[in-house]
Every structure is written in structure tokens, then in C-alpha cells.
Amino acid sequence: xxxxxxxxxxxxxxxxxxxxxxxxxxxxxxxxxxxxxxxxxxxxxxxxxxxxxxxxxxxxxxxxxxxxxxxxxxxxxxxxxxxxxxxxxxxxxxxxxxxxxxxxxxxxxxxxxxxxxxxxxxxxxxxxxxxxxxxxxxxxxxxxxxxxxxxxxxxxxxxxxxxxxxxxxxxxxxxxxxxxxxxxxxxxxxxxxxxxxxxxxxxxxxxxxxxxxxxxxxxxxxxxxxxxxxxxxxxxxxxxxxxxxxxxxxxxxxxxxxxxxxxxxxxxxxxxxxxxxxxxxxxxxxxxxxxxxxxxxxxxxxxxxxxxxxxxxxxxxxxxxxxxxxxxxxxxxxxxxxxxxx
Amino acid sequence: xxxxxxxxxxxxxxxxxxxxxxxxxxxxxxxxxxxxxxxxxxxxxxxxxxxxxxxxxxxxxxxxxxxxxxxxxxxxxxxxxxxxxxxxxxxxxxxxxxxxxxxxxxxxxxxxxxxxxxxxxxxxxxxxxxxxxxxxxxxxxxxxxxxxxxxxxxxxxxxxxxxxxxxxxxxxxxxxxxxxxxxxxxxxxxxxxxxxxxxxxxxxxxxxxxxxxxxxxxxxxxxxxxxxxxxxxxxxxxxxxxxxxxxxxxxxxxxxxxxxxxxxxxxxxxxxxxxxxxxxxxxxxxxxxxxxxxxxxxxxxxxxxxxxxxxxxxxxxxxxxxxxxxxxxxxxxxxxxx
Numbered sequence: 308x309x310x311x312x313x314x315x316x317x318x319x320x321x322x323x324x325x326x327x328x329x330x331x332x333x334x335x336x337x338x339x340x341x342x343x344x345x346x347x348x349x350x351x352x353x354x355x356x357x358x359x360x361x362x363x364x365x366x367x368x369x370x371x372x373x374x375x376x377x378x379x380x381x382x383x384x385x386x387x388x389x390x391x392x393x394x395x396x397x398x399x400x401x402x403x404x405x406x407x408x409x410x411x412x413x414x415x416x417x418x419x420x421x422x423x424x425x426x427x428x429x430x431x432x433x434x435x436x437x438x439x440x441x442x443x444x445x446x447x448x449x450x451x452x453x454x455x456x457x458x459x460x461x462x463x464x465x466x467x468x469x470x471x472x473x474x475x476x477x478x479x480x481x482x483x484x485x486x487x488x489x490x491x492x493x494x495x496x497x498x499x500x501x502x503x504x505x506x507x508x509x510x511x512x513x514x515x516x517x518x519x520x521x522x523x524x525x526x527x528x529x530x531x532x533x534x535x536x537x538x539x540x541x542x543x544x545x546x547x548x549x550x551x552x553x554x555x556x557x558x559x560x561x562x563x564x565x566x567x568x569x570x571x572x573x574x575x576x577x578x579x580x581x582x583x584x585x586x587x588x589x590x591x592x593x594x595x596x597x598x599x600x601x602x603x604x605x606x607x608x609x610x611x612x613x614x615x616x617x618x619x620x621x622x623x624x625x626x627x628x629x630x631x632x633x634x635x636x637x638x639x640x641x642x643x644x645x646x647x648x649x
Numbered sequence: 650x651x652x653x654x655x656x657x658x659x660x661x662x663x664x665x666x667x668x669x670x671x672x673x674x675x676x677x678x679x680x681x682x683x684x685x686x687x688x689x690x691x692x693x694x695x696x697x698x699x700x701x702x703x704x705x706x707x708x709x710x711x712x713x714x715x716x717x718x719x720x721x722x723x724x725x726x727x728x729x730x731x732x733x734x735x736x737x738x739x740x741x742x743x744x745x746x747x748x749x750x751x752x753x754x755x756x757x758x759x760x761x762x763x764x765x766x767x768x769x770x771x772x773x774x775x776x777x778x779x780x781x782x783x784x785x786x787x788x789x790x791x792x793x794x795x796x797x798x799x800x801x802x803x804x805x806x807x808x809x810x811x812x813x814x815x816x817x818x819x820x821x822x823x824x825x826x827x828x829x830x831x832x833x834x835x836x837x838x839x840x841x842x843x844x845x846x847x848x849x850x851x852x853x854x855x856x857x858x859x860x861x862x863x864x865x866x867x868x869x870x871x872x873x874x875x876x877x878x879x880x881x882x883x884x885x886x887x888x889x890x891x892x893x894x895x896x897x898x899x900x901x902x903x904x905x906x907x908x909x910x911x912x913x914x915x916x917x918x919x920x921x922x923x924x925x926x927x928x929x930x931x932x933x934x935x936x937x938x939x940x941x942x943x944x945x946x947x948x949x950x951x952x953x954x955x956x957x958x959x960x961x962x963x964x965x966x967x968x969x970x971x972x973x974x975x976x977x978x979x980x981x982x983x984x985x986x987x
Contacts, residue, residue: 348877355875355903362902363868408923408987409916465688475695477863479894479917490902566867567898568891568917572689575860617872620854 332640333587333601336633337608344615351618358497364610365503366562371581371588371602372510373554376547378585379527381594382442382449384548385578386456387555390434392574393464394427394559398485399478399569400471401426407480411471420488428556434460435552439545457578461571468571479568489564499561506554511599513550523547528595583630584609587637589644608633679710679950681943682731683740686768687719689860691891692913693742696935697767701740704940710947712740721745728752732759737950740942743768746830749775753782762949766942769830769970776969783955783963784970785942789834792912792931792975796835797842799929799977800884800910804848810908812883817849820884821873823866823892824857832857835888835912853878858892866895874903885909890918890930897926914978914986922983932976932986941971 328335344351370391374384400411401423434456441452469475491498514520522543525533534540563569588605590597609630616626683701688694698714705712713731717724721744731739732755739756741763743749749770756763762781769786776782804810804818811818820840825832836855843850854873858865866887873879885900885907887893893911900906906926911918914932921927945955956963961971978986 350875350877353875359871359875363871408920469694473916474699476916477691477695477891477894480920490898562864565898566863566895567901568863568894570691570863570891571694572691572860572862573864575689575862613868614872617854617856617869618876620876620878 329640329644333589333604333608333637336637337604337611340608340611340615344611344619348619351615356614356618358500360607360610360614361500361503362497362565363614364606365497365499366558366565367577367580367584367610368503368603368606369506369554369561370558370577371584371606372506372599373551373558374578374581375510375585375590375597375602376514376523377449377551378582378590378592379523379594379597380449380544380547381527381530381592383453383582383592384435384438384551385450385453386435386438386460387453387551387578387581388574388576389457389460389464390431390552390555390574391559391562391577392569392571393434393460393467394431394556395563395569395573396464396468396478396559396571397427397430398423398560399481399563400467402482402485402564403478404480404482409473409476410480411473411478413472417482417484420485424557424560427560428553431556431559432549432552435555436545436549439548442548443541443544465571475571477568477570478563481564481567486564486567489561499565502557502561506557507599507603514597514599519543519546524595580609583634586641587634589637589641591641592638679738679947680736681705681710681712681738681740681946681950682728682734682736683712683714684717684724684727684742685714686717686724686742686744688716689719691861691915692889692933692935693767695915696933697742697939700936700939701943704943708943708947710943712943717742717744719744721748725751725755728755732756732761736761738762738764738946740764740766740946742766743770746771750778753779756782762946764942764946764949767938769968771830776967781949782969783945783949784968785938785945785961786970786972787933787938787975788972789830790838791972792831792933793835793838794842795931795975795977796886796910796912796929797839799931799979800839800886800908801842801846801848803908803928804843804884807908810883813881817851818843818883819851819853819878819881820886821853821870821882822855823869823885823887823889823896824855825861825888825892826859827857831912832888839886839888839910853882861889861891863891863895863898866892867899868895870896870899871903874899874905882907887911889913890915893918893927893930894921897921901926914976916987919978919983919986922978922980925980929977929979932978934973934976937973941973945971 374387377384401418403410438452438456441447442449493501522538525538526540526543530540584605585602587608588601590601612629613626685693685698701712715727724744739761741752743765746768750772753775757779764783764785766785769784824836840850856869885896890911890913893909894917896909908928910928911930914930918927918930941961944959948955948957964970964972
């Protein structure tokens with residue numbers, strides 16, 4: 308083992324900056340993008356912009372944390388968007404203003420906000436838990452299991468959506484308690500940002516300081532080894548999916564109020580944004596690897612790109628190209644990083 | 650193996666009610682095969698589909714409405730199914746307005762009358778391919794013209810809307826799906842209403858969104874409000890209500906209020922108008938489009954002249970179209986649309 312050490316010492320200089328680039332690729336890209344935007348539009352560096360980017364990232368971050376756990380298990384979750392939409396419709400349907408003309412439940416009294424939130428989390432946690440059960444019990448690839456759920460959930464969601472008193476109408480006219488609890492500010496900080504920060508802390512603790520977290524990374528890294536060393540793989544997998552579902556429930560609850568309306572199309576495509584943010588943030592599809600900070604960086608990066616482009620008034624078709632290229636480049640860099648370590 | 654059989658039986662059992670419902674039919678009842686281009690579309694799914702179903706019941710005909718999921722290929726397959734099942738008439742909402750030729754030829758080959766609705770064929774001359782095809786819809790340009798007229802009236806009546814006093818309207822546009830005939834026509838004609846009256850306009854920004862989504866409206870507006878032209882925006886033009894709802898939410902969050910107009914007159918839009926958060930919208934009269942579609946379909950299925958016994962009028966310009974007018978909706982009249 309002497310030669311590798313020697314050669315490492317010899318190449319340390321040229322390796323250094325390469326490693327630095329590879330390990331911090333995403334932060335460098337973010338800095339570059341911000342730099343380019345600021346050169347064109349110095350106003351980009353301002354408190355309202357900063358606040359908006361944080362706010363627009365908040366729900367996405369909560370959702371990304373949900374799917375991040377599943378990706379760490381070597382999985383993926385295509386049903387995320389529909390489950391979020393379902394949560395948004397459930398929450399919205401129960402929290403409309405009393406004087407709103409076309410209420411989903413015409414005679415529903417004003418509920419404490421926590422009630423629809425809990426209902427959404429239970430329903431979505433349950434549906435996502437089914438994903439976990441199918442994946443763990445029947446060894447079905449998560450892509451397929453969640454593809455099935457994506458379609459099924461859309462059906463259930465649409466039936467529920469159409470069952471309201473006014474028919475399948477967008478659900479709006481939310482109770483001001485609800486919108487204030489979501490889009491309001493606390494000590495000048497948007498509440499959404501506070502919720503996202505709280506979620507980040509909870510997820511960080513779960514991943515790093517609990518047995519659940521240890522099992523998550525163990526099963527994600529090597530399920531067989533985890534099984535042998537006494538981890539209940541089935542239970543871990545189901546718990547990860549249920550937890551993801553709860554986060555989707557929270558995300559949907561917040562999203563309806565954030566955008567001011569919910570329908571059965573809400574959430575469509577969110578899964579791809581969330582998954583892209585995770586992989587760009589270094590949460591590896593090969594499983595067992597991922598950091599809270601990575602998910603945060605990934606989500607911010609995409610929000611900064613779309614916000615910055617809209618801000619500059621650039622044609623949004625370019626956004627798609629840039630985002631697409633970044634995803635592939637980020638994953639390529641990532642592979643390099645981990646190939647080296649092994 | 651037994652497990653698999655049990656599962657398959659279970660799945661079959663779950664589908665049985667649907668199958669039996671399909672089997673129950675009176676022989677002389679008119680059967681209509683219909684689609685909605687996408688159930689994810691608020692307006693099509695929320696206004697037209699319920700009215701098609703309700704009015705079919707009133708008229709005593711049977712209608713099956715399928716979801717084409719935004720894919721023309723799916724719609725073509727569904728039409729094949731309808732034809733093989735022997736429907737009496739097809740009521741079709743094209744996914745891709747440029748794909749009408751295939752649909753018309755399918756109907757012609759099966760000799761089944763065809764009513765196209767809400768999305769008009771763009772290819773010139775295709776309506777002449779078949780003597781039993783008609784169109785029910787609107788005049789895409791009209792929604793933009795009406796929206797534009799509303800905006801011009803309000804603009805002239807409220808000189809303070811011209812924030813910088815330069816006599817030029819600075820606006821932002823939420824466009825919707827690029828290439829969609831409505832999106833294109835509204836983008837063009839709403840602004841043209843100003844220039845036709847000699848009012849100069851300046852477009853500060855335009856965002857297109859293939860899904861016409863509320864979320865996109867909210868995010869775009871939030872970004873615009875913080876941009877270098879954020880405080881110059883004098884009007885927000887949204888080509889549908891859904892995107893306008895998002896923009897309204899973003900404006901509220903930023904504590905500003907800018908005149909904003911939509912199209913569709915959804916319930917939520919009426920409430921925003923009542924609350925003074927939205928200045929106007931245009932009723933895309935889905936209810937009457939649905940009724941006209943069915944009235945024509947039933948006449949066609951019976952072999953009668955399509956407008957017989959109805960108030961609908963066929964255009965005389967060779968388009969074989971019944972055009973249902975758009976209606977402007979403002980604070981003055983919104984209550985009559987509830």
C-alpha cells in the first residue's frame with residue numbers, strides 16, 4: 308500500500324483543484340449562474356428577490372426531502388406530483404371561505420387548520436406507504452410501483468375533485484387564516500421559509516441522528532448487508548415511503564395556499580423537478596448517499612435558474628436546455644466523485 | 650400461479666360494474682361517443698364535461714366521454730373504439746387542431762356523423778372532405794377582442810393606471826400554451842384593441858406555459874414584481890383565469906395591486922372580481938357550446954338538418970361552424986354568471 312500513497316502525494320497538486328471542482332461543482336455552478344444574471348441585471352441582488360427565491364424554493368424543498376429518502380433507497384417516486392396535487396385538493400376543499408360562492412363542501416364549518424393538514428398527511432402517507440409496501444414486499448422496481456400509483460392516484464384525486472358541490476371546478480377562495488398561515492410572514496420572514504427550514508432540521512436529525520436514518524442509509528447502500536446485520540428492510544422501506552408521503556401531504560397543503568387555487572392538475576410534473584433537484588444536489592441514484600445540504604443546494608439552483616430567467620425576461624425555452632444540461636453534467640460529476648472513492 | 654389467477658379475477662370483478670353499465674342500453678337510444686382533449690384542463694373538465702353529461706340526460710341520449718390525456722394519438726385510438734362499438738355520432742374535441750384530417754376521414758369511412766367542438770381544425774378545406782362534419786365553438790379572436798375592449802375602456806376611464814404618465818400601456822402577458830389557437834389569438838387581439846384605438850403599448854415581459862397553470866402564473870408574477878421593470882407594470886393580461894389566479898396570489902403576497910384580466914369566467918374569477926382583486930374576465934360560454942354540440946349531434950344522428958329545431962345558426966362562410974359568442978364579465982355583471 309505504499310505506492311498509492313506515494314503517487315497520491317505526487318499528484319496532490321493537480322488533484323487538489325480537480326477534487327475541489329468535482330466536490331463543489333454544484334455550488335460553483337450556482338455562483339456562475341448568479342454571476343451571469345447579476346452582470347445582466349444588478350437588481351437581482353436584492354432582498355425581495357432573495358425572499359422570493361427562498362419562498363418559491365420552500366415547497367419544492369419539502370417535496371425534494373420526501374423523494375430524497377426514496378432515492379437513497381435506490382428508488383424513485385413518480386407519484387409525487389399527483390400525491391401533492393391530491394393533498395392540495397384535500398386541503399383546499401376543506402378550507403374555503405364561508406362566504407365563497409362555490410364551496411366544495413357548502414355546509415362545512417370553519418375547521419382548525421391542523422385538521423385538513425392531518426387528513427392530507429394521513430391519506431397521502433397511506434398511499435405512499437402502499438408504494439413502499441409494494442416495493443418491499445413484491446420486489447417491484449420503484450419506478451413501476453410508483454408509476455402505478457401515479458396513475459391510480461390521479462384517478463382517485465380526480466374522482467374526489469369532481470365530487471365537490473360545484474363539480475370539477477378549481478378550488479379557490481381560501482379561508483384567510485389558511486392563506487395567512489402559509490403566505491404570511493413572521494418577524495419579516497416568509498412563513499413558508501420557516502416551514503422549510505424546520506423541515507430541513509427535522510430531516511437532518513432523522514437522517515443523521517436516529518436509527519431510522521442509520522437504517523435508511525444502510526438499506527440504501529446495500530440492502531443484503533443491511534438485512535444480514537439485522538435491519539428490518541421491509542419496515543425501513545415502508546417507513547421511508549410513509550415519511551415521504553407525509554412530506555408530500557405537507558407540501559400539498561402549503562402549495563394550494565401558495566398559488567391560491569387547486570385542481571386535479573395541480574402538482575403535475577413536480578416529481579421530475581424534485582428528483583432533478585436531488586440528483587443535482589448529489590443524492591445518488593445508486594443509493595446510500597445523500598446530504599440535506601445537497602437537496603437544499605439542488606432545489607435552490609433550479610429556482611434560481613427559472614427565477615433568474617423570468618427576471619431577465621429571457622425566452623423560457625432556453626431554461627429547458629440549461630436545466631437539462633445541468634442535470635446530466637451534475638450526475639456525471641457525481642459519478643466521478645464516487646467512483647474515485649470506491 | 651393461483652395467486653395470479655385470484656388477482657386477475659379480482660381486477661375483473663372490480664371492472665364488472667363498468668362493463669355491465671356499458672351493456673345496459675336501449676336499442677333506439679342515440680349513443681354518442683365523445684371526448685375531452687384533457688381532463689386536466691379546468692375549463693373543459695369543469696364546465697363543458699358536466700354540461701355535456703347533464704344535457705345528454707335532459708335530451709335522453711347516452712353519452713360516453715373519454716379523456717384523451719392531451720395526446721392526439723390516444724384520441725385516434727379512442728375514435729376507433731367508438732366506431733367499432735357502433736356509436737351513432739361522434740362529438741370530438743381535437744387534441745391537436747392540425748390533426749383534424751385523420752379524424753374526419755375516420756368518421757367518413759365509418760359513415761358516422763362528426764361534430765368537432767371547442768378546438769377548430771386549422772387545415773384549410775378539411776371540413777369539405779365530409780358532408781357530415783360540423784364544428785361548434787367560438788371565434789378564438791373574439792375572446793381577445795372582447796378582453797381587449799374591456800381593458801381599453803377601463804384604461805381610458807382610469808387615467809391613474811398610467812403610472813408613469815407616458816401615455817403608453819406597459820403590460821406583462823401570461824400567454825398559455827404556445828401554438829394553441831386561443832393563446833395565439835388572445836395574445837394578438839387583446840393588445841390590438843389598444844393599438845386600434847391609437848394607444849401605444851409596451852410589452853415588458855411574456856411568459857408562455859404549456860399547462861396554463863396557476864403555479865406558473867404565481868411564480869412568473871412574483872419574479873416580475875421584483876425585476877427591474879417590477880414597478881412599471883401597469884396591467885397584467887392573462888390568457889386564462891387559472892394563470893391570473895396565480896398572479897393575483899403573487900401580487901397579494903407582494904402587497905401590490907395591478908389591474909388584471911383573464912379569460913374563462915370560472916367561479917373563482919367571479920369571486921376575485923367581487924373582491925376587487927380582478928378587473929375582468931371573458932366568459933367562454935362552455936355551457937352553450939356543450940348544448941350546441943349535443944343539439945347538432947342529435948340532429949345529425951337522426952339524419953335531420955343539424956340546426957333543425959334549435960336557435961343555433963350555421964356560419965355562412967363555408968366553415969360549417971356554429972359560433973357561440975363570448976361574453977365580457979366585469980364587476981357590473983358578474984353576478985348573473987354565478
